[in-house]
Amino acid sequence: IAIWLFFMRRMSGGGAGAGGGGQIFSIGKSKAKLFDKDTKVKTTFANVAGLEGAKEEVQEIVDFLKNPEKYTALGGKIPKGALLVGPPGTGKTLLAKAVAGEAKAPFFSLSGSDFVEMFVGVGASRVRDLFKQAKEKSPSIIFIDEIDAIGRARGKSNFSGSNDERENTLNQLLTEMDGFGSNTNVIVLAATNRADVLDKALMRAGRFDRQIYVDLPDIRERKEIFEVHLKPLKKAKDLDTDFLSKQTPGFSGADIANVCNEAALIAARNNKKAVEKQDFLDAVDRIIGGLEKKNKIITPEEKKAVAFHEAGHATVSWMLEHAAPLVKVTIVPRGRSLGAAWYLPEERLIVRPEQMLDEMCAALGGRAAEKVIFDKISTGALSDLEKVTKQARAMVTVYGLSDKVGNLTYYDSSGQNEYGFTKPYSEQTAELIDKEISDIIEEQYQRAITLLEKNKDKLIELAEVLLKDEVIFKDNLETIFGKRPFDVKKESTQENTKEEEE
Ligand code: ADP
Ligand code: ZN
Numbered sequence: 001i002a003i004w005l006f007f008m009r010r011m012s013g014g015g016a017g018a019g020g021g022g023q024i025f026s027i028g029k030s031k032a033k034l035f036d037k038d039t040k041v042k043t044t045f046a047n048v049a050g051l052e053g054a055k056e057e058v059q060e061i062v063d064f065l066k067n068p069e070k071y072t073a074l075g076g077k078i079p080k081g082a083l084l085v086g087p088p089g090t091g092k093t094l095l096a097k098a099v100a101g102e103a104k105a106p107f108f109s110l111s112g113s114d115f116v117e118m119f120v121g122v123g124a125s126r127v128r129d130l131f132k133q134a135k136e137k138s139p140s141i142i143f144i145d146e147i148d149a150i151g152r153a154r155g156k157s158n159f160s161g162s163n164d165e166r167e168n169t170l171n172q173l174l175t176e177m178d179g180f181g182s183n184t185n186v187i188v189l190a191a192t193n194r195a196d197v198l199d200k201a202l203m204r205a206g207r208f209d210r211q212i213y214v215d216l217p218d219i220r221e222r223k224e225i226f227e228v229h230l231k232p233l234k235k236a237k238d239l240d241t242d243f244l245s246k247q248t249p250g251f252s253g254a255d256i257a258n259v260c261n262e263a264a265l266i267a268a269r270n271n272k273k274a275v276e277k278q279d280f281l282d283a284v285d286r287i288i289g290g291l292e293k294k295n296k297i298i299t300p301e302e303k304k305a306v307a308f309h310e311a312g313h314a315t316v317s318w319m320l321e322h323a324a325p326l327v328k329v330t331i332v333p334r335g336r337s338l339g340a341a342w343y344l345p346e347e348r349l350i351v352r353p354e355q356m357l358d359e360m361c362a363a364l365g366g367r368a369a370e371k372v373i374f375d376k377i378s379t380g381a382l383s384d385l386e387k388v389t390k391q392a393r394a395m396v397t398v399y400g401l402s403d404k405v406g407n408l409t410y411y412d413s414s415g416q417n418e419y420g421f422t423k424p425y426s427e428q429t430a431e432l433i434d435k436e437i438s439d440i441i442e443e444q445y446q447r448a449i450t451l452l453e454k455n456k457d458k459l460i461e462l463a464e465v466l467l468k469d470e471v472i473f474k475d476n477l478e479t480i481f482g483k484r485p486f487d488v489k490k491e492s493t494q495e496n497t498k499e500e501e502e
Contacts, residue, residue: 041107043097049090049253050221057212058082059101061187065103065139068185080177081188081207085195086214089254092191094213096143099189108133112149112190115169123150123169131176131186139185147190153199163487170199177207196413198454204403216252219245225253229260236276243277247284247327259283292392304467305370309380310374311463312369313341313362315455316448321486322358328397330471345349353401360388361444361451368448369459392437402436405429406452 032206038423045055064071064078093109101106108130115123134140150169177188188207192198202208217225222245230241248256262283267275310329317323331339348355367381396402398411410424423430450457461480467473478484 012384038442039072041101043094043098043101045098045102047100047228048091048094049224050217051095052213054084054095054212054214057074057210057218058095059102062102062191065099065105065141065185065187065310067387075364077206078185079187079210080213081190082193082210083195083198083203084214085193085251086191087193090214090216090255091147092214094189094253096141096189098141098143100143103139103141106134106137107143108140109143109145110148112144112151115150116166123165124172126267127169127172127176127438133407134186135184136292140187142188144188144190146177147202148192148197151190151192151198151202153197156441167253170202174201174207174495177261217256220257222251223250223417226260228416233264234274236274239275239280240275244280247281249285255287259287262286296423299315304463305330305374305378305380307463307466308373308459309366309378309430311459311466312365312448312452314365314462314472314477315319315459315481316365317362317366318340318481318484319451319455320358320361322352322355324359325483326474326477328471328473329466331466335456353395355442356395356401359441361440361448363388364441364445365449365452368445368452369463372456372461373459374448377392388441390436392440393433395440402440404436405432426482 016492038338045059050057060078061082064389068078071115084095086092096109110130110152115126117384119222130142134142150166152166188208195211203211216229223241225242226244230239244259248259251259259280263275263279265277267280270279309329314326314329317326326341329341331341363384366384370377370380398409400407402407425433458480462472465476465480
């Protein structure tokens with residue numbers, strides 16, 4: 001009883017007292033982090049590397065905030081919102097901050113998931129409060145990260161009541177954006193990596209009517225991002241940023257920032273005076289595959305299987321014109337994988353079927369090598385098979401690249417139709433699709449086997465180097481196979497074009 005009384009006291013006391021009261025009343029207040037004159041946003045466009053197109057588009061927003069009269073004088077309406085769309089870590093938040101920094105405007109930042117919490121009705125009042133604060137400080141910028149947390153298409157998913165709260169929040173956001181006139185001078189920027197799931201109402205004129213795409217950086221942009229993040233580091237004099245950007249295909253800006261920091265830590269751990277190339281390479285490896293696990297227990301038998309598997313990938317991709325050229329192969333276990341091959345993918349905008357097929361053949365080269373050498377296959381090819389199956393399915397059902405199924409696609413860019421159990425094609429077509437997918441894969445597997453059987457001695461030689469050194473580079477491949485015939489061809493055509501110019 002005493003304990004029960006104690007808790008009753010505490011609860012009622014807390015509820016009536018200042019502490020509890022404050023808590024209750026603050027529920028409807030927005031949790032936006034405010035950066036304004038006192039907590040100055042120091043980020044400017046100089047901090048954002050690459051992203052030329054996106055920077056140009058947001059430059060206009062900076063202009064709107066700085067001299068709204070210039071635009072409204074002619075009767076134009078200033079846009080109220082822009083949506084930054086792109087994968088995580090590509091610099092969307094950074095860009096929004098830079099807009100605030102350039103316009104010297106206060107910046108309210110919060111995440112979509114902050115709106116939606118367990119108390120019903122909180123989301124809507126937080127939105128109201130946020131807009132009220134932003135208007136008081138106008139010109140200002142509101143930045144909503146992960147807007148998909150509130151902005152998913154309404155009335156589409158599940159039966160539980162939990163969506164009501166999200167819908168109320170979304171409705172309030174739409175109301176606020178419609179409510180403020182274009183002279184309010186508050187611009188809402190929102191970020192998402194899934195523009196396709198957003199409610200179409202958000203994209204209507206007068207709301208987020210601009211979409212700015214922020215993509216993963218290409219090789220040249222990666223170099224610029226490296227330069228930004230290398231500035232604060234004490235680096236070796238001969239550090240080659242071209243090389244670093246070549247080694248990091250598919251990395252986002254955030255990954256690159258991470259590489260730079262990790263490299264500095266690795267160098268410090270080894271008591272170096274400056275950060276060197278090798279530190280960056282180690283940092284890249286670490287970020288790609290988790291920490292090296294040199295002491296992971298692996299039987300010699302397994303190691304041999306992994307070596308031949310990886311050598312198989314390397315050999316096949318060396319022999320095929322369109323497969324991505326290899327940079328490095330290792331059989332040092334990292335993270336969950338036992339071996340890995342790094343390629344240098346070309347950055348292509350359109351992909352031809354022969355390129356897809358060559359890549360699939362190279363991906364099947366691992367299993368094919370196991371078959372050719374040991375006449376046994378293993379579970380080690382799981383991720384290769386996953387990749388190949390997805391690619392074959394996409395060829396047939398998305399890109400319309402299969403002769404038998406034809407020039408059609410079952411892809412739906414609106415994302416509004418999720419087919420679940422009902423497929424948009426007949427049973428007959430389903431069978432045809434399955435057959436095509438399996439035929440494509442089988443054909444590439446046989447092609448890989450034939451290639452490897454023809455080059456069996458070289459495959460063995462390569463696997464032996466791999467077993468000895470645990471890692472091989474392009475140079476090793478060149479000593480075993482000679483120069484790639486296609487590279488020779490490319491070089492000579494380059495020379496030809498040069499001659500023509502002269
Ligand atoms: P997003 O909001 O797209 O997930 P962020 O803007 O939060 O990504 O990026 C995270 C970090 O990555 C930034 O703080 C910055 O250090 C780095 N970064 C990302 N993109 C770039 C870029 N284009 N230029 C320079 N740094 C970048
Ligand atoms: Zn493999």
